Amino acid sequence: MDFIPVLKEGLPYVFKGTWVTLVVVAGALAVGLSIGLPLAVGTVYGPRWLRRLIDLYVWFFRGVPLLVLLFLFYFGIFPFLGLDLSAFVVAVIVLGCISGAYQSQILRGAILSVPEGQMKAARAVGMSDLQAIGLIILPQALRLAIPGWSNEYAILLKDSAVTYALGVAEIMARAHHVASRTYQHLPIYISAGVLFMGLTYVGTRLLAVLHKKVRIKGYA
Amino acid sequence: MIPDELFFLYRDLAPALIRGAAVSVRLILPSAVLGFACGVLAGSCRVYGFSLLRWAAEAYVAVFRGFPLLVQLYIWYFGMPRLGLYLTPYEAAVLGFTLCSGAYHSEYIRGALLSIKRGQILAAQAIGMSRLQTLRHIILPQAVRRALPGCGNEWIYLIKYSSLAYMVTCIELTGEGKIVASSTFKYTEVFAAVGFVYLLFVTLATWILKGLEKRLTLPGFEFHRV
Amino acid sequence: METILQVREIRKRYGNKEIVKGVSLSVRRGEIKVLIGPSGAGKSTLLQMINFLVFPDDGDVFLEGRRIDPGRKRELCAYRQQVGMIFQEFNLFDHLTALGNVEIGLVRVKKMDKKAARLRAMAELERVGLGDHAGKYPAELSGGQKQRVSIARALALDPKVMLLDEPTSALDPELIGEVHAVIRELGASGMTMIMATHQISFARALAHEMIFMEDGRIVEQGPPDIILDEARCARTREFCAKIGELGGRP
Numbered sequence: 001m002d003f004i005p006v007l008k009e010g011l012p013y014v015f016k017g018t019w020v021t022l023v024v025v026a027g028a029l030a031v032g033l034s035i036g037l038p039l040a041v042g043t044v045y046g047p048r049w050l051r052r053l054i055d056l057y058v059w060f061f062r063g064v065p066l067l068v069l070l071f072l073f074y075f076g077i078f079p080f081l082g083l084d085l086s087a088f089v090v091a092v093i094v095l096g097c098i099s100g101a102y103q104s105q106i107l108r109g110a111i112l113s114v115p116e117g118q119m120k121a122a123r124a125v126g127m128s129d130l131q132a133i134g135l136i137i138l139p140q141a142l143r144l145a146i147p148g149w150s151n152e153y154a155i156l157l158k159d160s161a162v163t164y165a166l167g168v169a170e171i172m173a174r175a176h177h178v179a180s181r182t183y184q185h186l187p188i189y190i191s192a193g194v195l196f197m198g199l200t201y202v203g204t205r206l207l208a209v210l211h212k213k214v215r216i217k218g219y220a
Numbered sequence: 221m222i223p224d225e226l227f228f229l230y231r232d233l234a235p236a237l238i239r240g241a242a243v244s245v246r247l248i249l250p251s252a253v254l255g256f257a258c259g260v261l262a263g264s265c266r267v268y269g270f271s272l273l274r275w276a277a278e279a280y281v282a283v284f285r286g287f288p289l290l291v292q293l294y295i296w297y298f299g300m301p302r303l304g305l306y307l308t309p310y311e312a313a314v315l316g317f318t319l320c321s322g323a324y325h326s327e328y329i330r331g332a333l334l335s336i337k338r339g340q341i342l343a344a345q346a347i348g349m350s351r352l353q354t355l356r357h358i359i360l361p362q363a364v365r366r367a368l369p370g371c372g373n374e375w376i377y378l379i380k381y382s383s384l385a386y387m388v389t390c391i392e393l394t395g396e397g398k399i400v401a402s403s404t405f406k407y408t409e410v411f412a413a414v415g416f417v418y419l420l421f422v423t424l425a426t427w428i429l430k431g432l433e434k435r436l437t438l439p440g441f442e443f444h445r446v
Numbered sequence: 447m448e449t450i451l452q453v454r455e456i457r458k459r460y461g462n463k464e465i466v467k468g469v470s471l472s473v474r475r476g477e478i479k480v481l482i483g484p485s486g487a488g489k490s491t492l493l494q495m496i497n498f499l500v501f502p503d504d505g506d507v508f509l510e511g512r513r514i515d516p517g518r519k520r521e522l523c524a525y526r527q528q529v530g531m532i533f534q535e536f537n538l539f540d541h542l543t544a545l546g547n548v549e550i551g552l553v554r555v556k557k558m559d560k561k562a563a564r565l566r567a568m569a570e571l572e573r574v575g576l577g578d579h580a581g582k583y584p585a586e587l588s589g590g591q592k593q594r595v596s597i598a599r600a601l602a603l604d605p606k607v608m609l610l611d612e613p614t615s616a617l618d619p620e621l622i623g624e625v626h627a628v629i630r631e632l633g634a635s636g637m638t639m640i641m642a643t644h645q646i647s648f649a650r651a652l653a654h655e656m657i658f659m660e661d662g663r664i665v666e667q668g669p670p671d672i673i674l675d676e677a678r679c680a681r682t683r684e685f686c687a688k689i690g691e692l693g694g695r696p
């Protein structure tokens with residue numbers, strides 16, 4: 001039980017990393033959405049060359065490990081471009097780009113599961129294609145995508161621990177810091193893991209509530 | 221200028237990448253097989269196990285899907301010595317990958333087992349099949365087909381997540397890259413090359429899985445890969 | 447003729463609700479018994495208990511005078527091969543072709559040689575008029591075709607008795623005829639059958655005896671014309687009148 005005092009002292013420091021973790025995740029989700037949404041619309045409605053290009057993007061960001069991308073952008077590409085970005089910003093951008101690839105797939109599925117008659121009916125009342133997509137298809141598709149986002153949130157939350165490799169002061173980095181100072185690795189990492197589980201639970205619950213709130217009556 | 225680059229490629233990068241890729245493969249293959257086995261075990265327990273076993277399997281899945289993989293690796297590598305379990309970086313990585321991906325595999329296995337209609341089992345019994353025969357000839361062929369897309373994705377994730385072995389000092393592809401990059405300061409080139417190798421692995425695995433799915437596909441058992 | 451299958455005082459309860467309340471019946475070789483009764487009467491449960499797909503809480507089943515002990519796995523599997531079962535939902539093995547469905551029992555359960563099994567399976571498929579569809583998967587067959595495959599699957603094992611649980615209830619009306627034709631032929635060939643159905647006119651033409659079941663009990667049994675037209679019990683009359691209205695009359 002010698003680890004109790006250490007935990008009492010060290011855990012508040014670890015738990016303060018929650019904010020950093022959550023900001024990284026929220027930022028990545030937002031970046032991911034702003035990339036994923038146009039990509040999804042492009043893959044469903046775009047011309048062939050655009051679809052190929054988007055496929056290439058998705059293939060790249062789904063195929064290269066997060067850690068490698070973090071190193072590539074933080075040590076390689078951004079300095080090469082003369083950009084001096086903090087580890088935190090790079091983490092958000094890289095996670096966001098990866099999430100964009102996944103979100104484009106989620107949204108694509110959601111758009112495709114909106115019944116075909118919706119597009120026909122929108123055109124029949126005289127909407128342009130762009131109007132039909134923006135006013136009729138997407139409002140339905142975005143609702144359908146919420147469970148997918150919930151999953152994406154859980155994945156990003158866990159992946160955000162990897163940004164510790166760049167020195168972002170999130171939960172994992174702080175846990176490692178405390179653990180290597182106190183040699184209480186086991187209890188501290190377990191606490192960190194439980195914290196991640198708790199954050200996953202709270203976040204997915206909130207999204208489930210949102211899902212219910214925006215539900216259209218009688219709509220599957 | 222150009223000979224210099226070629227020299228770097230020839231002398232530093234290529235051997236390191238090959239060495240690293242070999243270690244990565246030695247991490248991925250056993251973890252893929254053991255992880256799948258783990259998932260079949262946990263998934264079967266969750267569907268068919270008696271209460272205590274089912275409860276244990278559910279807890280296993282909740283924890284190993286809930287903790288980030290990096291945290292799990294740190295627990296095995298840095299945490300376990302406290303309990304007297306000293307693992308090499310390689311062992312810690314394989315153990316971590318196996319148990320984590322097993323939890324995810326079990327989700328797909330569970331879903332596949334649950335999707336088998338009760339009527340299939342009744343009909344098997346009705347023509348006199350034993351439990352083992354029912355499992356072997358009716359349940360497994362259907363479950364494998366239902367679980368394959370999900371498990372396939374899991375194997376692809378494993379390829380990418382194998383890079384985290386570097387964080388517990390198991391020097392595989394990413395680690396070799398980091399060493400070369402740090403000593404030559406050619407970060408962009410090296411990590412682009414490392415990324416390319418992973419892309420190669422992932423693409424190859426996707427092809428193999430697609431081929432497998434194509435061979436296993438039957439009317440009523442079509443595969444929907446995203 | 448001698449009794450081939452006998453069910454004695456068989457019971458089943460789920461929770462504290464008794465679903466089958468001590469049912470006995472005996473079937474002679476070549477006899478066709480039809481079970482009728484409202485939904486929830488316990489017909490499916492009774493049929494499934496006869497070949498132990500549902501284990502009875504109490505009561506016995508005898509095949510050719512021998513009591514079946516469901517606790518002995520090998521004996522149970524051997525018994526089930528001799529009792530063919532046709533389900534309302536067909537329950538074809540979804541990952542096997544029509545031929546595969548008929549073959550698998552022969553190869554895996556009866557351990558028949560592969561070539562012989564194939565010939566036999568083809569013959570059974572042709573008997574139900576599906577020789578041309580042998581290579582198709584269940585997902586590619588119509589409901590009526592699926593049910594005929596399932597009949598072929600049962601017949602391939604040379605059953606002594608066939609149990610049919612509402613074989614045409616899940617079918618579109620225009621597909622019922624083809625399945626009835628197969629069952630009629632089966633009856634003509636002397637197969638012993640117990641069948642639950644709501645198809646009254648079909649049952650009247652086929653059955654030697656009709657059994658009216660309600661609330662887990664046999665209420666009345668006898669020749670079809672008696673049960674359907676001059677039943678003693680008011681409940682039986684009421685039920686028969688109701689399904690008669692639904693187009694059951696010839």
Ligand SMILES: Nc1ncnc2c1ncn2[C@@H]1O[C@H](COP(=O)(O)OP(=O)(O)O)[C@@H](O)[C@H]1O
Nearest residue numbers: 460461465483484485486487488489490491492
């Ligand atoms: N596995 C089960 N668990 C609980 N109740 C059941 C089960 N199977 C059947 N029942 C109940 O038993 C009753 C009789 O069902 P069933 O034998 O299917 O009747 P029928 O085939 O005559 O319509 C129904 O009320 C049904 O709800």
Ligand SMILES: [Mg+2]
Nearest residue numbers: 489490491612
């Ligand atoms: Mg029924």
